[in-house]
Amino acid sequence: MSQERKVAIVTGASRGIGAAVAERLARDGFTIVVNYAGGAAEAETRVQKIKAAGGQAITAQADVADAAAVARMFESAEVAFGGVDVLVNNAGIMTVATIADSDDALFDRQIAVNLKGSFNTMREAAKRLRDGGRIINFSSSVVGLLQPTYGVYAATKAGVEAMTSILAKELRGRNISVNSVAPGPTATGLFLNGKPQDVIDRLAKLAPLERLGTPEDIAASVAFLAGPDGSWINGQTLRANGGII
């Protein structure tokens, strides 16, 4: 156990953007809590990779929609490493449908994971983060694009952006910043699964930089906000999207 390293919880770090964030922050010197919901083997692989590169990490299973499980995750991080400095609120799900075709289950689950999940972790972080900490939430550029079929998903992320700016003000006096990253289309399972190649190619060309984002592109934005260069950014949403909006 090192008291010098800052400790970061990265939710949904078993794969996709969260996995890239965990590896990047580990390279930047953070001790990492690799949260996952169902992907135990992938989370363990992530921890082994971080350790093999000389970093420190543990896994922590918790469905972020479950407030008690989130509290237990923070407790286990405090027991293992003495405290928590950074929360990266990356865990999220996306199911697209027109509002007319969105059933209650689609609405309830996205609200539970994306909005309540972000609330659950933010609430714990607000009470427990060490002074000087950072909270980095995940929104999406769909909050600006507002395309058909993204209604419920975009609503969850708009809620996250609103809580980001409000929590930044509520944490006055603790030297804790709260920001969001809002990726555009990024090459992960969440974006790619179920889409025909021609749709992927079309969406990839929408941004003036004419490609999909990579998990590492987004991890770089998170690393900026979590590190010394991001210290004056607070209450903001950073759209990391190649210029799509």
Ligand code: NDP
């Ligand atoms: P992926 O589907 O690739 O990965 C999602 C991760 O979240 C997995 O590690 C998964 O873990 C975890 N997760 C899902 N549900 C829960 C839960 N209830 N509790 C804890 N962990 C959970 O998604 P991305 O990496 O693409 O997305 C990461 C974030 O970025 C999300 O918030 C998403 O909304 C946002 N985003 C993504 C964009 C994209 O184009 N990819 C664009 C804009 C925003 P497990 O396998 O264990 O379930």
